[in-house]
Amino acid sequence: MIRVELPAHLRTLAGVSGEVTLEVEGQVTQRTVLDALEARYPVLQGAIRDHVTRKRRPFLRFFACQEDLSHNSPDAPLPDEVAAGREPFLIIGAIAGG
Amino acid sequence: MSGVRVLVGTKKGAFILNADGKREKWDVSGPFLGGWEIYHLKGSPVEPDRLYASQSSGWFGQQIQRSNDGGKTWEPVGNKFVYDGVPGTHQWYDGTPHPWEFKRVWHLEPSLNDPDTVYAGVEDAAMFRSTDGGQNWQEVSGLRKHGSGPHWTPGAGGMCLHTILIDPTHPDRMYIAISAAGAFRTDDGGTTWRPINQGLRSEHIPDPTAEVGHCVHRIAMHRSRPKVLFMQKHWDVMRSDDSGDTWQEVSGNLPTDFGFPIDVHAHEPETIYVVPIKSDSEHFPPEGKLRVYRSRTGGNEWEALTKGLPQKDCYVNILRDAMSVDSLDSCGIYFGTTGGQVYASANAGDSWAPIVRDLPSVLSVEVQTLP
Numbered sequence: 001m002i003r004v005e006l007p008a009h010l011r012t013l014a015g016v017s018g019e020v021t022l023e024v025e026g027q028v029t030q031r032t033v034l035d036a037l038e039a040r041y042p043v044l045q046g047a048i049r050d051h052v053t054r055k056r057r058p059f060l061r062f063f064a065c066q067e068d069l070s071h072n073s074p075d076a077p078l079p080d081e082v083a084a085g086r087e088p089f090l091i092i093g094a095i096a097g098g
Numbered sequence: 099m100s101g102v103r104v105l106v107g108t109k110k111g112a113f114i115l116n117a118d119g120k121r122e123k124w125d126v127s128g129p130f131l132g133g134w135e136i137y138h139l140k141g142s143p144v145e146p147d148r149l150y151a152s153q154s155s156g157w158f159g160q161q162i163q164r165s166n167d168g169g170k171t172w173e174p175v176g177n178k179f180v181y182d183g184v185p186g187t188h189q190w191y192d193g194t195p196h197p198w199e200f201k202r203v204w205h206l207e208p209s210l211n212d213p214d215t216v217y218a219g220v221e222d223a224a225m226f227r228s229t230d231g232g233q234n235w236q237e238v239s240g241l242r243k244h245g246s247g248p249h250w251t252p253g254a255g256g257m258c259l260h261t262i263l264i265d266p267t268h269p270d271r272m273y274i275a276i277s278a279a280g281a282f283r284t285d286d287g288g289t290t291w292r293p294i295n296q297g298l299r300s301e302h303i304p305d306p307t308a309e310v311g312h313c314v315h316r317i318a319m320h321r322s323r324p325k326v327l328f329m330q331k332h333w334d335v336m337r338s339d340d341s342g343d344t345w346q347e348v349s350g351n352l353p354t355d356f357g358f359p360i361d362v363h364a365h366e367p368e369t370i371y372v373v374p375i376k377s378d379s380e381h382f383p384p385e386g387k388l389r390v391y392r393s394r395t396g397g398n399e400w401e402a403l404t405k406g407l408p409q410k411d412c413y414v415n416i417l418r419d420a421m422s423v424d425s426l427d428s429c430g431i432y433f434g435t436t437g438g439q440v441y442a443s444a445n446a447g448d449s450w451a452p453i454v455r456d457l458p459s460v461l462s463v464e465v466q467t468l469p
Contacts, residue, residue: 009133009158013174043174047158051178059157093157 002033003088007060010048010091014041019088028083030062031074048091063090102424103168103466104432105149106440107136110458112151114169117453121430121444124453130172131163138205138419138462139169145213146466150232152203152218160202162218162232175232179203179220182239188222189251198222198242205419207262210269219259223250223276225288238288241274246293246310253277253313253332260418261317265324273327273342278303278313281329283342294342298331316418318360320367328370328397330360330418335372337397348397353384359421363446364429368396371423371431371447373416382413390433392447406450407441414439419462426467434460 004020011017022036038045049056054074056062061070065079065087081087104115111129130136131153139151149165151172160179163172179200187195201221209215214231217238225238250257258277265271270287273294280295293310303311313332320326329336329345334355336345349355356377363369370393376384383389387410390403414437424430431447434440438457443450 007157009155013158013161043161046160046177050159052180057157057159096156 001085002028002036002082003085004033004037005088005090007091007093009093010044013043013047016041021085028078029075030069030072030078033078033089034074059094059096061092061094063092064088100426101468102426102430103141103146103468104422104440104442104453105139105141105169105462105464105466106434106457106460107139107151107419107462108434108438108458108460109135112136112139112169113454113457115440115453119426121424121426121442126454127169129458130169134158134161135202136461137203138464140206140208140464141168141466142208142213142216143210146468148208148213148231150206150208150216152206154202160200162203162206164232176228176234179218179226179235180237181224181242182237187248188257189249191252195248198224200224201256204258204260205262207264210264210266217262217264217272219262219274221256221258222252223257223259223279225259225262225274227288240284240289241282241291244282244291244293246279249310250276250279251311261314263317263319263327265319266321267324271324271341273317273319275314275317275329277315278332279310280312281314281317281342294338295345296343297338297345297347298336299334299347300332302332315358316360318362318370320362323367326367326396328360328362330357330372332356333377335360335397348393350393350398350400352391352400353389357416358418359416359433361421361423361431363431364423364425365427366394366429366446369394369446370396371421372400373421373433375415381415386411386413388412388414388435390431390447390450403443403447403450405448406443417461419464420460422463422465424465424467430465432463432465434463436460 002022101118106113111132113128116125134153137152142148147168151163153161185198190196205219207217218226224242226235261275263273275281282291298312315330325341327338335349337348354374388407391400414435421433431443436459440453
């Protein structure tokens with residue numbers, strides 16, 4: 001079971017409160033986690049990754065286990081703590097704007 | 099008793115203002131979709147409780163929201179705007195080719211006869227159409243594939259398609275406008291388009307009378323006379339009497355012919371409204387006086403409408419989609435400002451009063467006249 005924390009606006013869009021938990025088949029990577037998240041909540045398609053390029057939107061960051069994983073390969077394995085459900089995968093909205 | 103519903107898009111959410119036909123007492127509800135930029139919201143002419151809203155964010159991109167109860171509740175629908183085929187390039191600010199990239203929806207125009215059909219004008223400039231209530235969007239790609247596309251350039255606000263007008267008497271005829279490419283018309287439901295910019299003159303482009311490249315800010319039409327168009331250009335107020343084939347300047351005695359919105363009285367097709375703004379770059383009312391100008395002669399002769407509007411120390415702007423009219427017997431005019439005020443006149447502009455004064459910066463105002 002993978003735990004994902006969403007920023008407030010995405011929780012509102014998805015109609016959830018608190019953490020989201022997901023089953024992820026196979027290796028646990030940014031891509032497989034986000035694919036599972038978007039499959040469960042289609043409204044999040046395009047809100048985290050661009051529809052066409054599938055790249056992370058520039059003002060979002062991916063954190064876990066006190067590390068910024070945003071620039072890692074989307075196919076790199078996430079930390080074991082995330083894969084084991086002991087730590088959440090954090091999707092963070094940049095502190096920016098007015 | 100009939101009433102009006104004013105749909106206000108702001109930089110931090112949507113607001114809905116309701117009043118009866120007297121338009122004296124207002125109920126303000128919102129913010130809806132709080133924290134997001136609501137570039138535009140508009141209702142279906144055939145099913146007024148069906149509303150569409152463009153919700154966008156620098157963080158989370160584009161969403162389209164739909165309401166089936168007049169804005170009380172909203173549901174996200176489709177947000178996938180993918181250009182048809184290889185997007186190609188347009189001209190960047192420095193003249194170099196720049197790939198077409200979707201950024202946001204500026205304007206939503208529901209069909210005149212089908213509540214599930216709606217058009218979207220987007221940045222980078224293109225038109226999309228949904229025929230299933232906003233769930234799925236397909237590009238009306240004949241427009242972007244018009245041969246001039248590589249020469250279109252962004253204005254300061256981005257390369258946006260901001261105006262969509264549907265001819266009520268000729269369902270396959272539509273007009274659109276792009277900053278900064280100009281105005282275009284289709285006569286075959288969007289399959290083919292042609293630029294309609296003859297008569298426009300823009301000194302800030304290399305060829306002031308070029309076929310494309312003009313920074314059109316807004317076009318307006320009266321439903322009873324759809325061949326007559328009025329345009330607020332970056333500079334100049336223009337008029338066409340032949341469906342955009344040719345244009346004549348009608349700025350006349352305006353204190354400045356720069357501005358963003360333009361609209362037409364609901365019952366008097368020769369009565370038009372603009373809000374002159376000082377430019378370049380200042381983009382606030384001349385002398386700090388907020389004045390709507392009205393022409394009852396289809397342009398050239400203009401009168402300042404000031405009663406109830408601030409006549410000192412006012413430095414707000416009124417954006418291109420932030421003016422609208424109702425169709426009650428005494429035509430109501432409404433506009434919103436970048437300072438968060440929404441002003442209303444229930445007597446065709448003779449006098450004004452604020453409905454609200456302290457909203458977030460207003461991006462758009464649309465009015466529905468309810469039975």
